Amino acid sequence: MPGFFLVFFALLLLTTTTTTAYQAKLVxxxxxxxxxxxxxxxxxxxxxxxxxxxxxxxxxxxxxEATRALKATIAWRAGPGKSIVEAASKAVVEATRNPGEWDNEPVRLAAPHAKTINQFITPKNILTLSTDDGDLVYIIRASAINDNQLMRKVSVKQLSEFFAYVKEVHSIVANARSERTGRLCEVIFANDISGIRLPPNSKFSEALTSSSKQYEQLYPSLAGPTMILNLPLILQAFIALFKPLFPKTVQDRLLFERAPFLASQKELTPLTTTPKSRDRFLAEVKKLLR
Known part of the structure; x- marks a missing residue:
């Protein structure tokens, strides 16, 4: 098994979070x-x-433990994360200015270090969709991100701040939907491995790992299942060997699946611009989560 696949597989598992299994949960x-x-x-x-x-x-x-975690989160939101929290709050207000609509441009532009990072992270490789139940589906196609070029222009800290902002936006939206529907809404992760040939940039991976830890520390019970989609055939045979190495809570949340429709998309943009493509992908996600 090529060494770089081993590295990448390990990094994928490092980006998972530990929460309860996916299910409909009434507040x-x-x-x-x-x-x-x-x-x-x-x-x-x-x-x-x-x-x-x-x-x-x-x-x-x-x-x-809950008290300690909440105190730490309050301290972060009032200190190092204050500007991120405030920027996300204002951006969501702008994005929802027209009732029943979502304008993502204000959210993109208000992100930390947006001028640089938005050159590399676009709707072609990372985007968020909504399910009929109100959950968010956060889709990442790592092969479409030029992580080496990106990490030449930003630091791990700057990229981590960008991802923290994304989490805060997700949190605001998920909580608003939970209040409205009475169902605890979550963020479902869809990591599309299509096209991966090389291990990710080490600094990019460091930022992703930091991002994963933030979910557990600052946004508990927000992360839903993590789907690893379209894993190369050479790696699929090793899933049974690697999965038992991780805590049961992580194992329960990891789904290794094929998503043919997602794999057929040259880029992710049509999932937001073409209703038919969006509906087909969300139907694929729903089927995979059964």
Whole structure:
């Protein structure tokens, strides 16, 4: 097995997060099981929404751990992450200025270091769609990102800030939908491996790993399943060997699947510009998650 495939496979697993398995979850039912913890967390963060506190209560096994995590998140949002949080909030307001519509351009332009990063990260290689249930589907086609050129122009810290901004936007949207529908909405990851020939840039991988850790620390219970799609045939035989090396919580969330329609797309843009293409892809995702 080529060494670079081993490296890339390991990096893919490093970018996964550990949350509960994908399923329809009613906020009201979840609150019944976690109400005591949710109420106690209000003493730590009285300005936080009940939904935010519920996500922390669900993600951590004890009151003490949930409290520590929430305190750390509050500190980040008021300190190092303040500009990211504020930029995302303003961008979402602009994106939803017309009721029932979403204009992604204000969101792209307001991202940290957008002038540089948006030259490399575009709707051709990374985008977000919505399912009928209100979940977000975050699609990444790594082979379409010139990560070597990108990392010559930005630092790991700058790219990590960009990805943190994406998470904050996702969090705002998912929480708003959860409030509106009564269903705990999540972000489903679709990592399309089509076209991968070389291992990713090490600094790019470092930023992705940092991004994964941020999900667990700052946005608990937001990440849904992680789908590794269109894995090269040479790697598929090794899945059974690698999967047991990871915690059960990670194993439960990893899905290795073929997504023929997604693989047939030369770039991801049609998934947002062509309703028929979007619907076919979302139907493919729905089938894979059954």
């Amino acid at each position: 009201s039912s979840l609150l019944k099981t976690k109400q005591t913890t949710v109420d106690k967390l209000a003493t730590v963060a009285p300005d936080s929404s009940e939904l935010t506190r519920l996500r922390f209560a669900l993600a951590f096994p004890s009151q003490a």
